[in-house]
Amino acid sequence: MKPVCLVIGAGAGIGGTVGKKFASEGYHAVLCRRSDEEGLQKLVDDIKADGGDATGYLLNAVDEGALEERIEKVEAEIGPIQVVLFNLGAQIGNRALGDTSYKMFELGWRMATFGLYRVAQTVIPKMEARGGGTILVTSATAAVRGNAGQHSHAAAMGGRRMLCQSLNAEFAPKNIHVAHILIDGAVDAPDTLGKMVGAENFAKLRETRGAEDGLLMPEHMAETYYHVAHQHRSSWTHELDLRSYSDLAWWNHK
Amino acid sequence: MKPVCLVIGAGAGIGGTVGKKFASEGYHAVLCRRSDEEGLQKLVDDIKADGGDATGYLLNAVDEGALEERIEKVEAEIGPIQVVLFNLGAQIGNRALGDTSYKMFELGWRMATFGLYRVAQTVIPKMEARGGGTILVTSATAAVRGNAGQHSHAAAMGGRRMLCQSLNAEFAPKNIHVAHILIDGAVDAPDTLGKMVGAENFAKLRETRGAEDGLLMPEHMAETYYHVAHQHRSSWTHELDLRSYSDLAWWNHK
Amino acid sequence: MKPVCLVIGAGAGIGGTVGKKFASEGYHAVLCRRSDEEGLQKLVDDIKADGGDATGYLLNAVDEGALEERIEKVEAEIGPIQVVLFNLGAQIGNRALGDTSYKMFELGWRMATFGLYRVAQTVIPKMEARGGGTILVTSATAAVRGNAGQHSHAAAMGGRRMLCQSLNAEFAPKNIHVAHILIDGAVDAPDTLGKMVGAENFAKLRETRGAEDGLLMPEHMAETYYHVAHQHRSSWTHELDLRSYSDLAWWNHK
């Protein structure tokens, strides 16, 4: 039986592409996303066409019990989850405090912070019982600094980063590798960046910045995700950043 | 009319003592805490006995609308809030992930992160309309690193720190001073440390470490809170740490 | 005998102004700077005209033995040094690596890092023998992030910040307070900013940004320096930032 790589947040950008990479290396990729059944099916079909194994589910991560049930069923029906990629973002664009509703603020936390906690609560006991596992967490610059207009996003991601550290502190000695992967730049991802800037602008961005490797490319990011997940336990990385060579690091000013 | 200093989380440690300091300098101290009406009344009486002005309220910060209503009433009945001290903690002691219930994890966020967001949403528009104000936030080491057993606390405080940064980024240019005060050590506070370690151990701690200034003393901390709140706007501090001279900084190992 | 406040780097900006503040509070201000005897004399005269005590010395901090001898003589001839303000900068403007000579790079270190080490080596044993003391270190954003063009400055200040932490770790328990004060913005200082941008631009900056408190004002910064130096040892600050309310924090992007 193949080991399972469970992707929470499997759009056509990082999530789906990392899933493909793991599938191509011998994992059964279990891809979960909130909507776009067609897009999900395409990811699954692509993996299968390449000779890999994949299963897809639509899942609303903020629904009570949805993450927990999915994990239980995957374990029961597909196999032991060796790797989780927690790839849910909570970016809602720049919004002044006055335009950030209570509901938005809470939703950010429910997706980005509480969602990870729930996944950890459900899957870690299983990993611990099996002697190990890996949890990769896609993170954003908002986890390390709060910009104006990022009240919901920064609060959610900052909480998530500290949760990753506390999970790592408790579970690394139990052979569970938690990695916090800080994406510091725009990703060439139609389902997130594409929707945020609109189809036309996205096409332009790809032609200009993208053509010069100025957008983070999911297929290349996936190499690093895979590498981190397979580091020998004598040499684990807990945190790393990823950005395009041509982009300004978050700590730099022009 | 005196300016108001509103303290959310006014126990006998930092909250009440900072309230006293502000009252002694000419503020009307409005002290809010969840329980112990007697203790609250004592704080108010002490301030009045020293010739200051104070009002106390019991208030459960996680109740829907409780923070918002209190702020509205204070503004209507007592006066404009010049300074808020947001002093709610979310420390629940060291708890393994398996002992950290969904409810606990959410409660940590509701108190430490969402509570500050709600206060900011309610009071900042009033401050902005008046041309300025100050929000002091008591924080903890868990805001900058997640230890084992701190899943709920670290997630809540890490989110709070990023929220402080995003509030500062949006509102400092509007003359609203947000300060994140990182308390990196044990505070000589009967309502928090006292309850956590028990009365007997707390008495011992005071006799040993406390006698050598090895516990953070609220009356001395209050001097720094007051100083930060009164910095000239050409020279504001957003973040500072406080610890006893004899304590190891969080980043050091023995 | 008055306690001594020794200022290394006493120009007309932070150094001289903090010296004045300490003198006005009962310290003998010992002001050291590299050049401009006239400017130095003016600072000393101003302090004396206000009824304070001050002595000035020209001193090239990178000369072998210069810092050490000055400290010894001050201790012998004026009195015990209670507070040191180490205020030497190493900013040489933005320079590409190709324009940063070996000599410049080394000079940055000699002033900003090695200078502090030498002061610490000389004065700390005296402070320790007397039971305590205070070392305030003016720092810059370059201590926490390296921008392009800041090779010399960032390397020097980054080293200095880590040195402050190691000094604090060894000597705080011996009642020696080391504080790292991160100045994150342009200071209204004719001897540094003034020289960097030129007299005319500096005059304009003062009329525009300065008039709106958009430059850090040394006389207000001095209040915070003084406050930190007089915190009770149960509640010491090791690191804090200072910037104008209207300035972007270093971690924020527009």
Added chain:
Amino acid sequence: MKPVCLVIGAGAGIGGTVGKKFASEGYHAVLCRRSDEEGLQKLVDDIKADGGDATGYLLNAVDEGALEERIEKVEAEIGPIQVVLFNLGAQIGNRALGDTSYKMFELGWRMATFGLYRVAQTVIPKMEARGGGTILVTSATAAVRGNAGQHSHAAAMGGRRMLCQSLNAEFAPKNIHVAHILIDGAVDAPDTLGKMVGAENFAKLRETRGAEDGLLMPEHMAETYYHVAHQHRSSWTHELDLRSYSDLAWWNHK
């Protein structure tokens, strides 16, 4: 002609092992170290026995011109340097300030900070002219926090980290990848850890902690060094940490 991987600091631990890894992947490994000609020759012979290309040089990095000349000669005689691994440490064990001589403090800087600056000055123009290159810098926890007894080491490594950031800010857009690899734990390295703790203790450490993967293993670390050096430029890592699964991260306390 094979691309060259130049290792500055090629002992039997990280430096030599990363050199071997690159040689096994098609690089000509140029190994430089200060002493132990025999050990150096053994590394070179091992690589050649595995079918790889390697050349070794004894070189004292603090000698004037030594790094510069070596780089020029390698470029002239062996080939273009595609990757530099700057692997010089400056750990001198825990030393109180009183036991840290001026000479030691300066030597730390000369090796760990100035050495990297000199290498960058010499090799970066060549890389820039060729359109790219990679500089991997082995770093230590002392680069991000200063412990007691680490005055020289922390100052040197803190300066180095900021230098890495300023180099990255200037040269990443020119396709030169600078990576700061933070080693947060004891490495299974006879030439460094072995010498620090003594042969007998080192043997014991290997049998106990090492046997449980509790020491960082150079051959596994080398995988990550190699991976980072070969990331696609749309997805570069500037900073990452490495530690054993069973070790406490530097930010955690027990």
